Amino acid sequence: MDVELLSRLRNGNEEAFVKLVSWYQQPMLRLARSMVSSHAVAEEAVQDTWMGVVRGIDRFEGRSALKTWMFRILVNRARSAGSREHLNVPIEALHAVDPSRFDEQGHWADPVDRWTEHSDERLDAAAWVPLLKSALDDLPPRQREVVILRDVEGLSGDETCEVLGISKGNQRILLHRGRSRLREILDAEIERS
Amino acid sequence: MLSLRRKDLVCRQAVELVTAYLEDALSRRDRRRFESHLRECPNCSAYLEQIKMTIELTGAIEPEGLGPEARVDLIDLYRRWRGE
Numbered sequence: 001m002d003v004e005l006l007s008r009l010r011n012g013n014e015e016a017f018v019k020l021v022s023w024y025q026q027p028m029l030r031l032a033r034s035m036v037s038s039h040a041v042a043e044e045a046v047q048d049t050w051m052g053v054v055r056g057i058d059r060f061e062g063r064s065a066l067k068t069w070m071f072r073i074l075v076n077r078a079r080s081a082g083s084r085e086h087l088n089v090p091i092e093a094l095h096a097v098d099p100s101r102f103d104e105q106g107h108w109a110d111p112v113d114r115w116t117e118h119s120d121e122r123l124d125a126a127a128w129v130p131l132l133k134s135a136l137d138d139l140p141p142r143q144r145e146v147v148i149l150r151d152v153e154g155l156s157g158d159e160t161c162e163v164l165g166i167s168k169g170n171q172r173i174l175l176h177r178g179r180s181r182l183r184e185i186l187d188a189e190i191e192r193s
Numbered sequence: 194m195l196s197l198r199r200k201d202l203v204c205r206q207a208v209e210l211v212t213a214y215l216e217d218a219l220s221r222r223d224r225r226r227f228e229s230h231l232r233e234c235p236n237c238s239a240y241l242e243q244i245k246m247t248i249e250l251t252g253a254i255e256p257e258g259l260g261p262e263a264r265v266d267l268i269d270l271y272r273r274w275r276g277e
Contacts, residue, residue, distance in 0.1 A: 014272070097205075099205070102203075102204060106203030111235075112240050113239065113243075114239050116246075125253035129250065129254055132250055136254075147251065152254050157216060172212055172213060172218060175216075179244060179247055179248065180244075182247050182251060183243050186247055186250070
């Protein structure tokens, strides 16, 4: 799919560009929004990225997926925009689970809830997505970037490392902390419901 | 993450290995220890299940459709660039 689309893009096919925009505008905006402090700055970074894509498409060598290449351009633009903003970086949690949940021997102090006991078999995604979206917004930026790329956009670990320019170990730790935090927030709400 | 010296995992250690386990990034030895802990610990099994559901639910977040204005802006941009 990439190959055909790519050759149409290179030939200046407007329809191909429109298709690309309709696929990736929102994912890019969401990723950019996770890296900078305002919607306006995020939009600017995405706009810049489209210019970078259009200008660079002839030089794109196809060694990575088109999406990976575009996301990498975006991360670079958003980072340089973000570094001008002097963000306050939240402190990252060190534990996957709040240490007070364990007893002195390191075993669970109270039973872990099986979420599906509260509903029939599956959780209703529509009911929890709004909570997850806001939880995602509250993650430290680097965790949020990794979780968005892996679990929302569905990139592989290797692709995520390439897009963000981080090591495999680092990617895994950020993913681990991000997912752990989302689980914690869901768990608290599901228990309450 | 954690370096594991003692033979048996306790829950506090096991939860730190969940992502590496799902990523298939544990050594064979650590993987065996993690899996044998899971077999004996219903709480950590439930925890792993919660993490899997979290991943599944996060995957259900979908991009909203592209607004018509943003699309028109971008097409404009593209035409201007191609016309340069």
